[in-house]
Amino acid sequence: MTGAPDGTEQREPRATEQREPRATEQREPRAGAQHERQDGAGLPDRFERLYTPHRMAYIRGEGKPTDDSCPFCEIPKGSDADGLVVARGADVYAVLNLYPYNSGHLMVVPYRHISDYAELTAAETTEVAVFTQHCLRALRVASGAQGFNVGMNLGHVAGAGIAAHLHQHVVPRWGGDTNFMPVIGGTKVLPALLPQTRELLAEAWLAT
Numbered sequence: 202m203t204g205a206p207d208g209t210e211q212r213e214p215r216a217t218e219q220r221e222p223r224a225t226e227q228r229e230p231r232a233g234a235q236h237e238r239q240d241g242a243g244l245p246d247r248f249e250r251l252y253t254p255h256r257m258a259y260i261r262g263e264g265k266p267t268d269d270s271c272p273f274c275e276i277p278k279g280s281d282a283d284g285l286v287v288a289r290g291a292d293v294y295a296v297l298n299l300y301p302y303n304s305g306h307l308m309v310v311p312y313r314h315i316s317d318y319a320e321l322t323a324a325e326t327t328e329v330a331v332f333t334q335h336c337l338r339a340l341r342v343a344s345g346a347q348g349f350n351v352g353m354n355l356g357h358v359a360g361a362g363i364a365a366h367l368h369q370h371v372v373p374r375w376g377g378d379t380n381f382m383p384v385i386g387g388t389k390v391l392p393a394l395l396p397q398t399r400e401l402l403a404e405a406w407l408a409t
């Protein structure tokens with residue numbers, strides 16, 4: 202075990218490891234996820250375990266809006282950094298998804314609390330489209346995105362997490378960005394932290 206100057210720990214090379222696993226050994230902690238061997242009964246096997254305790258809040262539904270609070274209405278009231286806002290327009294804004302499918306998962310959201318796309322004004326409809334295009338350009342510049350999934354889930358039955366306030370998803374895609382982890386492990390592995398991603402995209406937005 203070596204301690205890096207920034208406080209992160211790095212694994213020793215496995216090829217030379219010839220020792221019993223320590224009960225409380227911790228390896229490579231990052232972004233709330235940790236590889237860890239813990240006290241308890243059982244025998245080591247060939248699998249590694251990626252513990253993601255930070256995801257428990259999502260599983261439990263913490264942070265989901267109650268009837269009288271809407272995160273998409275609250276976000277624009279705070280700073281860009283606090284809300285992970287990438288850009289603000291006249292009628293809509295672009296924000297990073299707190300529960301991204303991929304690094305750089307953006308949403309285009311009207312300021313107005315409205316659930317039905319058909320009820321957007323012409324100006325809102327236009328700016329949603331213009332901002333969606335701008336998301337594509339910024340993501341290509343910032344992250345070299347090779348493809349995108351773009352779209353809306355309207356209504357809970359259609360899969361909307363926050364159905365009361367419509368939002369357009371823009372998810373960047375790269376070759377090989379999907380592996381067994383979400384399918385078998387129920388876990389998305391994300392290589393970048395959200396505040397860093399927001400800064401990168403906010404810069405790319407101004408440059409595109």
Ligand SMILES: [Zn+2]
Nearest residue numbers: 271274314366
């Ligand atoms: Zn709202």
